[in-house]
Amino acid sequence: MDVPTDAELVQQVRNGSRRAFSELMRRHQQRVYWTARRLIGNHDDAEDVAQETFVKAYLALGDFRGDASFFTWLYRIAVNLSLNALRKRQLITYVRESELMRRVIPGGHDPSEEVEHRESESRLQHAVEKLPEKQKAVFVLRFYDGLPYEDIALMLHTSVGGLKANYHHALKKVQEMMRDENPKS
């Protein structure tokens, strides 16, 4: 039996099939999760974004015109939600840092350690986290997911030329940061 394409499954969902939507989720949830996780840098928020992405997609499937592929459309939702979550998280971190700085106890541990405490991540992930938002988005979508510039431009509402410049800046910055962390190489 032929495996239905995304477009066929989308049509089945529009005809009322929840099973078809579950199949779409099963196909794409890992990529959506990893994109969110690389952009946000933490598991819990990434899981929440992954769920929210599918909920939004399900509710907005009527607006999906099929100009791009279903996955590109889904990706766009995931990236937007991730960037929103990232901004919220940055704000929270900023507030916490300010709060911790006020509570510094002489002789105590460095409060920045508490802020920086994260789950174990690779050097590359550390470097990516330090990139500005736009560069981070294009880096994750291009470097990890290998998406073409045209698709990324569609998702981030920007020009291909601008994206290329952003990506090249990001690559160089990441390379420099990784060299600084590991001077032997």
Place this chain on the structure above:
Amino acid sequence: MKIRRAEPELDERAERALEEEIRSQAGPSPAGPAEPFWQNLLVRTNYRIDDVASGKGITISWAARVAIPGVVAIIAFLVGLHYYVPELTAERERLGDILRVMSDSAQVNLMDRYSIPAEDLSARAAEGVFDVPVTQAQAYYLETADLSSLGDLLSDEQVSTVLTVLESSTTAATDDLGGGS
């Protein structure tokens, strides 16, 4: 104005080379979730979709914040409106008790005594429609309104007068009945 240093753009080959270099330097990738996580994610997302699609998610929060307090307030208001009775004065209770035990003939008698001839009403109306004497109002109440509300208009003294009238009329009525038998 910010001036950016113009950097030569990487061509595709240079881009690939840089990517490869970064990949080779990268440490171990962060550990991914185990297989059961993906199954659970599917189930949890489906639950979330059910909640949103059925409107349950919205209803619960909306009910907790708006609907339940609103309905409780409205019910409390209606119940209060239904059961609220202005506090009765002592006179009113007393008069009400008396009127309740009065015989029909005694009530008729009472109304007769206090009824005012139509000519008098016309004369008073000519003086001032809204200038209604208390006695006239009392008579009006006796004829038309709920007798138990008469107490609202009567002073202690007037209540005594009414009681005296009632007693005498009751006695007269009893005498009449006794005389008739």
